[in-house]
Amino acid sequence: MRLPLNLTVASTFALAGIASLAAASMTATVIEETTQESVQAALTEKGLVWAETYAEGLNVFLTGTAPTEAERFLAMSTAGGIVDAARVIDNMNVEAIAALEPPAYSLEILRNEAGISLIGLIPEISDRADLIARLQKTAGRDAQVSDLMETADYKIPSGWSPAMRFALDALEDLPRSKISVAANEVSITAMTDSIEEKLKLERQFSRELPTGLILKLDLSAPRPVITPFTLRAILDEGTLRFDACSADTNEAKDTILSAAAEIGLKDGQDCRIGLGVPSPQWAAASVAALNALQELGGGSVTLTDADISLVVPAGTDSALFDRVVSKTEKALPELFALQATLPVLDENGEVEKAEFIATLSPEGLMQMRGKLGNSLSQTTIESYAQARFGSENVYDAVRLSEHVPASWPIRVMAGLDALSKLNNGSVTVTPDHVDVTGKTGSQSASAEISQVLSGRLGGGQQFSIDVAYEETLDPLASIPTPEECIAKLERVQSSVKISFEPGSGTLDANAAPILDAMAIILEECGELPLEIQGHTDSQGRESMNLALSQNRAQSVLAALRDRRILTGSFVAKGFGEANPIADNGTEEGREANRRIEFVLITQDEEAPVDDEDVSLDGSEDTATEGQETLENSGDPVDEGALDEESATQETGADDQN
Template identity: 50%
Template structure:
């Protein structure tokens, strides 16, 4: 019996242990499955569907290939929100990255009197030591500055040919900058003259290897010209240059164009060099050649900043004075003019007496020509004329000559003062007479100018006046007559009406164009006394309608002020429902009664009496100007019905 009991107990114990093992196995398998399902769901929801999950007991293994390191790290992080991070085993791989592209290889070589400098990035195997040695053979080892860097990449196609050609080219370029990239060389250099430039370009192009892109910029310095000279001559055969210098291609083209206008007989060119005395050289040459062309014959010579203009003996004195005066005043300040008019062997008195003239155009432009006694008088005349007629309206073409009468300055300045009182006219001053002709808008202009000339010239002086009177023309921007202004405002009101927000004094947004149109008309009306009247229909209480009409009239006045209309003579007045122009029993009638009107304030009528005009002037349909300015009035605004 005892043995049987022991067997039963042992069997029972073994059976329980077996059941426990089976239960534990099922529990582990269930936990692994649930863990794997939860982790996989988390990965799919976060976009990491490339990852594979395997649960092994408490461990969670992650497999798969991540697009990059960031995605791999993110996958581990999101799984760590589902299971303990200590249970995660990372068996993931990362997609291999593509090879980095090689850098852009380039070299800059600079050669001058100090030696050679070379800087840039070259590929491996490019022969750095050999390059530096070749450069050292040109200028000496201690005069080569090596700033090259090497990148461990193979040389690109065309690199070796370009580098070899660049180093070889330096043998014939003592002053140059060479830029090298694969398949391309750019050379900037300086030669001694144009012939050397052409020879270098030919040699460099001939020695360039096939397929190499070559860019050449070789400059030849301009010669130094001293003195910087130009001489142009005109005779019966036309114009010709004895000498021509210019500092640039543009300057040369301007000078030649001026010579062609002056009758250049045969094609020529100008030497482009250094040493120009002023950046305005071409301007001075243009003016000088044009002045000589006006004379018709002679020569002009420019040596640095000195200009000599020589006319022929047959040149009329008046023409010579005019051309020289204009040229003296037009030349740039650095240039000095010396004008020569040869005296004929048999001089006659046919040249006429010296004179000074001034002309005033209807547009206010003044031209001063003729002779003055000295440089001081010329400056004084110029300043006085600009003060009288405006700095931008005076053109001076006077010249200084000797031998004029001692009272010449008084005659000239007094004549200019008299000319300034005319609308248009001309002044002529001669040694024995002052003559003034023209037109004035003042009826007593002749008497006033006669007093001026008599007082300043003296009773013994001779002067003549031929002055006509013309009434002042009506201005083009003459304001409208008040009645026309009122009619124009009424015409606008017949088309558009100033509308307001319901129950408010705020001008409606869609009425702004109407207020703009009214503002334009008022700007053309000038100074008028105007009453802006506000009216309502009969709905609501009478006091409320009165206050609302006043506020709306004031709001329109404010809108006009905002548009910079001068409103100092305007008044705003509300009439409420007291002056209807239609039946308030219908919607159409009430709409007509809600209005803004504009009326002239006439001297014989008080503003309060204007209300009686509304019924008689019902044809003046009301307008509703636009705007959003809040009403400015001391009267309170009561709420009205929406129809108001």
């Protein structure tokens, strides 16, 4: 049976189409697989093993998670190098970038005679203008404040604020300094004008250091100029002591002290390091002189610049004396000259000698007695003493005598100079000896007295110094601690409280003696971080009590300021009825609750810092809302402004409060 012609033709074309489709499909599959394999191989070769490839038609799709945006871009470029870049479809992701760590805020503050420089990174929300204004005030109107600071918008670390406050306060006392500030840490490198100032600042910074803040302190002081450069040693019964000891370097000091220790130096004695040494061989000359003392078994040796005076006890064997003196002269470096004295006992008896005695009482009264040569000498010595001790403090009981040496006035004035270095004591002057005894609040008094006597009396002169240092007389050591200051203020109020006009924040006349006593205490204490707190009882409206307590605290602050007390570190704050210390249900309790208290501001008591209200130094506004209203309005709380109930509850109690 034969098929119709049309059906045959149609069948032929259908079979050809099916065959063509099959061939095209197979060809497309081969191309996709080839493209996918080529791109994947290229990615693997580049180390992009995280990327996956699949082809669909003429397009190549990239998937996977790239570690970085750069890795993602590299994958796209690699695929684009195999096939047309327009056919590469990016379905890749990038790993989430970890949150950036906040920067380490730090600030370098450099201050010298030219001005102040600021270098570092500070929080963006800091009050930059306020800091520059404060530092301009510190540096002076004509000095320059250079601002090289950068800012960053990150949360402020908890220790940044107290570190900034402490650093800015310290900078005011350090005109030549570098201060580094970081969270919870302040490093200070500075130069001071003297050892005394260095010790004072070290104590001040230690006292004011906030809790938890690390302070690295490196204060230096210039070496004092010692004139004359002096060493005086006395060897008595196997014990050596220094009346004065000077050295030009630490190495020289160690050399001298080591030699003295072998002879029997008393514990706790030291040498002052200073300028003015007459020769680099000072330590060698000192050791030679000390060795001479040891060989002689006693006596005193005094080095005054290049002059050396050696005095031995009466009765020392003359042969031993001559041998030791000769040996010492050979051991001394060039420039140094030795004058040795061997006292000879007078077999004919002791001859009356001139004597002058001056005594200084702890109250500062000075009495002179003994002998002077003539009326001119007496007038000169009296004027000299009045210049040293005050014209009203000198009592002259001297006698005139012709039997005094020609150099007597010089010896007496040297003795008065030595006595002026003491808080109390006496000086005895004879033709061949000067004795100084007493008490002092200066640890360097013995060395200073020795230098005075060596310079004024000259070489070969004998003198002795018996001066005791007492810490209670030291003006630096006697500064009370902040806690002791608060205790003293509390004792002043223990019997009588600070009193006000009834129903008012105005101090009454009875408050003046109490505030005078407190001003004396605060003047001795120096600057304190002090909060003056006002408190009331619970009668009357709470808002009126708060305003009244704030006004009273502010009145006390103003009264202390009027008494010339430095109140820059004081804060006046009213608490109203919030902190009772007794039962408000009784009149005695209400009387106790109406009070003024003085409280130290410590780091632990500071309020949390609000990032939106922080200043550059991180310090929060110390004024309460009530205080701000009272101070900024200029209208103090008035008795008439209080309601009748509040005014009534204060009347009768405030005349004692």
